[in-house]
Amino acid sequence: MAEPVLVVGVVAARTGRLASLGDPLAFVLSRLRPELTRIVNGGRSYRVRLASRDSRSTAQGARQAVHELIADEGAHIVVTLAGTQVLPAVADACEEAGVPCVSSTFPWQVYYYGRGASDSAPFRFTYHFCWGLDTIAETFADLWELADGPERTVGCLWNDGPQGNWSRDAQRGFAPVARARGHHLVDPPAYTEPADDLTGHVEAFAAAGADIVTSAATGRDLARFRATAAEHGAAPRLITCSRWLAYPPSVTAEGRQPAQAHVATLVYWSPAHPYRSSLDGTTAARLADAYEQTTGRQWLQPLGLAYALFEVATYALRTADDPTDPAAVAAAVGRTRLETVAGPLDWTAGPVPNVATVPLAGGQWQPGRRHDYELAVVTTSRVDGLAADADLVVGR
Structure with missing residues (x-):
């Protein structure tokens, strides 16, 4: 009798504007596909097949990818990461279809409350591991205080989309945690992404004496802000940014700093x-x-989380009461406590159902020895066993 087959579906951006965000997941998929071929659950052996679809960097493409993985490939669990619009679309499509999903690299408050769950009404099939907006605020406050001491005036470069709106949220956002640390936030009217003109932000920060800026901008909009600030003779002493900064910068063809x-x-x-x-x-x-040797490119932060997605999916299939039953697999994710290459993940600890958390350290992109810029680790108090390897560099 042939072994039954369990299918792990993967949604990764391979085309469109988010294609580079799909690189870590695509690399891990290619690395594990020839090795992750069989699991044992309750003494019974199952073949494992990894199937993937391109989200095409759009919410519609993400939903189509989930539909194909379920209808054409028979996916028993789906994994994905990255994309402000794409990741929620994958999770929502899986929740609607009743197929377990595990995702990462998206602040958990936006994933959980932003998709309509509540403390008393969690999701049935979709699970996530990541840091939170509160942890981002604490980590950035560590950096601000390392640069200039307590109670700083900080300019907020926030858009009018999910990143900016959730950062402002009075109950679950970035802003209340930063203010509780004693910092004054200057938040001008939000800009629409992509930004056309950030002069208003530069002027508001200057008027308030905010020489530290925090942001969740794309690389393009961050570059526009820095150029606009330079035109006005206003160079922030420190910028903290939580979005798109997982990918290494490089010197431009014209020799300018990124x-x-x-x-x-x-x-x-x-x-x-x-x-x-x-x-x-x-x-x-x-x-x-392995990533650098295989691809010839610099390692990426999402790489560890991409690998852990497969660890969690495999563990759930191994420990589910019935790995062919979607509800049983989802329940297995919900009780997972697992040491992974992304760190310890524990869905039994919360902070809310469906979510496990990832701790954060503070870092800075500094000129490197092997690459144009490398991610230096400068604050580590929140991550056990991680050592700082550089000092924070602050402008004058």
Whole structure:
């Protein structure tokens, strides 16, 4: 009798404006596909097949990808990461179809409350692991205080989309946590992405004496802001930015510094993190090295989280009461406590149902030894076993 087959579906952006965000997931898929071929659940052996679809960097494409993975491939669980519009579309499509989904790299408050769940009414099939807006605020406040001490005036470069609106949220956002640390936030009228003119923000920050700026801007809009500030003779002493900063900057063809140069950001995964995979014992350092050796490109922060997606999916299929039953697989994710190459993940601890958290360190893109810019780790108090390897560089 042939072994039954369990299918792990993967939604990754391979075309469109988010294609580079799909690189880590595509790399992990290619690495694991020949190795992750069989699991044992309750003494019974199952073949495993990994199937993927391109989200095409759009919410509509993401929904279509989920439909094809379920209808054409028979996916028993779906994994995905990245994309402000794309990731929620994948999760919503899976929730509607009654197929388990695990995702990452999206602040958990936006994932959970932004998709309509509440503390008393969680999702049935969709699960997530990530940091939160509160943790981003705490990490950035650590950086601000390292730069200039307590109670800073900080300019907020926030858009009018989900990133900016949730950062402002009075109950669950970034702003209340930063203010509770004693910092004064200057938040001019939100800009529409992509930004056309950020002069108003530059002028508002200057008027308030805000020489530290925090943002969730794209690389393009961050570059526009820095150029506009330079035109007005206003160079922030420090910029902290949480979005798009997972991808290494490089010197432009004209020899100019990239927008991300010396920007401080989140460090959620690096080769120095003291973690290893539950699948094969791969360490964070070995995974980053394999990516660089195979692709010829610099390692990326989402790489560790991409690998952990497969760890969680495999663990759920191994431990579910019935790995062919969607409700049983979803329940298995919900009780998962697992040491992964992205760190310890525990869905039994909350902070809300469907969510496990990832700790953050503070980092900064600084000129590197092997690459134009490398992500230096400068604050580590929130990540056990991780050491700082550089000092924060602050402008005058």
